[in-house]
Amino acid sequence: MAGYNEAFRDIPGTTVFDATQSRLGYHLNQFCMSLMKAENRAAFKADERAYLETFPMTPEQRQAVLDRDYNRMIALGGNIYFLAKIGATDGFSFQNLASKMTGMPEDEYKAMMVAGGRPIRGNRSKSDKDS
Amino acid sequence: MATIVGAITTSHIPSIGKAIARNLQQDPYWKPFFDGYPRAQEWLKEVRPDVVVAFYNDHGLNYFLDALPTFGVGAAPEYRNADEGWGIPTLAPILGHQDLSWHVIEGLVDADFDVTTCQQMLVDHAVSLPFALLWPDAEAWPVRLVPITINTLQYPFPSPARCLGLGQAVGRAIESFDEDLRVVVFGTGGLSHQLDGTRAGHINKPFDLMCMEKLVDDPQALARYSALDLVREAGAQGFELVNWIAARGALTGAVSQVHSNYHIPISNTAAGLMVLENRPAAMARAA
Known part of the structure; x- marks a missing residue:
């Protein structure tokens, strides 16, 4: 494998x-x-x-x-x-780590989560960006 | 004979422990999450379980990469919680039920689930937080514990279908235990979340809600997914859904939903809670 x-x-x-x-x-x-x-x-x-x-x-x-x-x-x-x-x-909180990994300022990352999280559209798979 | 009265499935996000320690239950961020639990606490008072059989994934408190079982079953006299480095207060030890543990282990190996037996075992936040959420005022835990771990740390992961089968075999073993015990099954973890990499923060509400619906009446639909499907849809750590699937598998009778709650976000995670009642087949026949 x-x-x-x-x-x-x-x-x-x-x-x-x-x-x-x-x-x-x-x-x-x-x-x-x-x-x-x-x-x-x-x-x-x-x-x-x-x-x-x-x-x-x-x-x-x-x-x-x-x-x-x-x-x-x-x-x-x-x-x-x-x-x-x-x-x-x-x-640091886990959200601080996550914001570092995603390259987003922590407040921006937190706001994204409160707004429902990272959108699934375009993030589900590379081959099907529209799903 | 032992009777499985139902199941509770719940998220186990570490920051919940900090929120409890700081009494943030009524804080606007936390309230929609904590407000889900009183109904589950009431239900536990109604069904009066003697034992909890908990499916969860250890995050590196009891196991490390030196020896990591795919499925592990505790058979210890008691289970201690310990410092995981998160700064969460540790919980009082939970007593085990060794006779039931060994009966479950024997039943599982008989059913070709060759599990690892743990006569000493630490339980991490995946057990301690559900206990703290469900018995917030307990001076002593009102139940004994049989912990069952599923590897969601290092690939290869067991398939969701195998986890459903594990749960079914556990359910059959419990129901053949020759003591009048009332058993509640826990499945902890999830729902959709990804903690690592540039995709951290991944949440999939439609998928989570579909899973919660299917869990009641059609767990086979969830067992058809592969690990790849679950990571794509629910995020890298959303694979923890298999703990819910295993818990549902242990309910062998007629299943109905008593309660559910779903809230985005707690930290990086979509938090879910379900209370499922199990009407054992034998009771249904007698009625």
């Missing part, structure tokens, strides 16, 4: 967490999981670089964490359920 992302490529703006992503992101996600403990959150906040060095992640993954570049973290194997723990450690 070529990976689920091949099968899902018709869905815009979406990376599914398949075997390829899971293998790539194992240690990145393990770092995120460590943030479930208050003492680890404190250690990470005290010295982010030093804390990240304790996990066998790639330099690109460490940089993406330091940059809080969530789309890059996803591309490098991060799973959103785990990545969200970074945002929570920073004291």
Whole structure:
């Protein structure tokens, strides 16, 4: 199997967490999981670089964490359920993370959600933009 | 014999926990969501369940990528909630019903669902928030718990049809349990939402409303979807609908809707709630 992302490529703006992503992101996600403990959150906040060095992640993954570049973290194997723990450690709401990933100012993103969410038309699939 | 009195399906968005902690139930943003729950709370008082069998997806509290079961069943004496890093207050432990857990596990493996058995298990917000929403004033939980997890974290995901079958097998197992227990089934998660990538914020109200309608009388219609269909229509995390499908599968009698609520948005998600009553086939025959 070529990976689920091949099968899902018709869905815009979406990376599914398949075997390829899971293998790539194992240690990145393990770092995120460590943030479930208050003492680890404190250690990470005290010295982010030093804390990240304790996990066998790639330099690109460490940089993406330091940059809080969530789309890059996803591309490098991060799973959103785990990545969200970074945002929570920073004291941000999930909507703040979502606004970062979508490149929208947070108030604009929140207003879109209150107005009913991202419209389905044109966002359901790439091949059928009119549905 | 054990009787399945019905099911409750509800969203489990983490920010609900913060709203409860801050008493925001009457806040204009939250009110349309929280106003859905009193009817479900009343119904639980009417049907007086002894046990909740809950279908949900763990988000990385009990499982990690080192060992991730497609289907897992708890058989623990009690289930603790723990810090997931979200800043949500943790809930009091919920007692298990080990005899029923093992009976369900045996029934599932007999039916070729080769589940993972968990004699120690933490339950995350997908269990704790529905409990907090449905028994807001409980000093002690009035029910015991049998938790059942469905993998919606790492592909391959089980198909919606397989999840419906899982629920049906759980329903048959519960009904063959030789103790007079009243059981309510939970299915938590959903409805449409996508948390990740540039498509975050995806919501599909017509699809959600169709799913809520079909869930009552025609769950087979929902079981026909593939994972790809659900991600396209309901968003990457909208796949959590399978927990609702499994819960509905466990209702083997005549099913009717008692209550429903639907509200957009809570955080990034379309929030749904349904209360379904199950009239077991044996009772219907006797009537």
